[in-house]
Amino acid sequence: MPNKKNLVLLVFLLTLSCTLPGLMTMDSRPLENINITIDPGHGDTKAYDNYRIGPTGEREEWINLRVAKILSRKLTRAGANVLMTRTKNKDVSLGGRAILASQHQSDLLVSIHHNASENDSTIDFPLVYFYGAASMNPASVDFANILINEMRNKMSFEQPNAGSVYSDHLIYNSGTSILRNSIDQMPGVIGEGGFFTNPEGERRLKSKEYNELEAEVYFQAIIKYFDGGIPTAKPLIPDTLDFLDFNSEIQFQLDDGFGNTFFEDNSFEIFQDGKRLNSSWDIRHGVLSAQPLITDENRISFQVLARNFKGNAIHPRPFSFYTEAGKRWYLEDDWFTAFRRADSLFTQFDSQHNLPLDERLVLLNEALHYYRLSLELQIVHPNALEAEKQVLVLLELKQELVGEDLQAEIEKQSSRLRDYYP
DSSP: OOOHHHHHHHHHHHHHHHHOTTSOOTTSOTTTTOEEEEEEOOOSOTTTOOSSBOTTSOBHHHHHHHHHHHHHHHHHHTTOEEEESOSSSOOOOHHHHHHHHHHTTOSEEEEEEEEOOSSOTTOOOOEEEESSOGGGOHHHHHHHHHHHHHHHHHSOOSSTTSOEEEEGGGTSTTOOHHHHTTTTTOOEEEEEEEETTSHHHHHHHTOHHHHHHHHHHHHHHHHHHHHTOOOEEEEOOOTTOSSOOTTSOEEEEEEOSSSSOOBOTTOOEEEETTEEEOEEEETTTTEEEEOOOOOOOSEEEEEEEOBBTTSOBOOOOOEEEEOHHHHHHTSOOSHHHHHHHHHHHHHHHHHOTTSOHHHHHHHHHHHHHHHHHHHHHOTTOTTHHHHHHHHHHHHHHHHHHHOOOOHHHHHHHHHHHHHHOO
């Protein structure tokens, strides 16, 4: 039993922990075990880019990096595992940034940017971009809405009510590179914290105090987002099954982010290659099920959508599986084995003219398959041109043998040889 002196000391320490904000408390690491990628946009563009510069010479990449560094420190203190795609004023390729985020196994990607207008220096408002369609990227939209509200409430803009959350397809038809190349792994946004081409906006963004404020805005948005839990879906596929069985339901184990199965009613959806399936929810076991659509494709992909009881959406990562046809297609997994097998089958086909037609067609189709597979596995292998030519030969022989009209396919292969192998 503790003595009186120890009890007094304990009470004192507990009181101190409640009154001093800088002292670590039980809740001071709310992002423990969360992986976050912070991407300070651009970098080292001064030599060739005259667009990303304010009226008095402040450059966007400088602002982005200052805010990102402050945010990184805040997140680290809160327990997050933080990856910065750059820590100096240097350029990192867009594809490289997405790869870094994926390798980090990030739970969230935040790309920090600031905006510019060539034609109107009075414009100044916040924007947050997400990738693609909102309906198929709900987790990113969830965070984007939290972030834009934090920006409006705590930051200063010349037109504070003008900002909004937008799809990046409004900028580019295929979306922004960093979000497009990371969407399969994680939710992510591009934040635009005002216009540095506006004189007042640039003045604010040059201020270290304002950079601190903006970093705090991002930090509080991230805290609020993860406080809602990160719901997940995991496919329940037997380890012994090496392809998807169309005769059985596809099942997913759902977790609401808190180790439970509490989700919003009627928020469940399963998509197979973009087509919505009829699904059923077993709340007792937390399992969402659907019957797959039969297809001739070699691979099929599923995405799961649902919202937990706090309103946070599952990020619909694609889960891909071989079909039975696909498993047969990929019997070989290296180009040289596939090519050698194709050559052997072609030799048998070409030398055994006395075989029944159906047996010769089997050899022809198998040879055609393995030549194509060698190219799919390694498009620039040493015998690639030979494989392409053999595909054309086999298509012409097949048309001649069975009388099937393969002219469109033959012309496509002929064009491929002309255009890609001059």
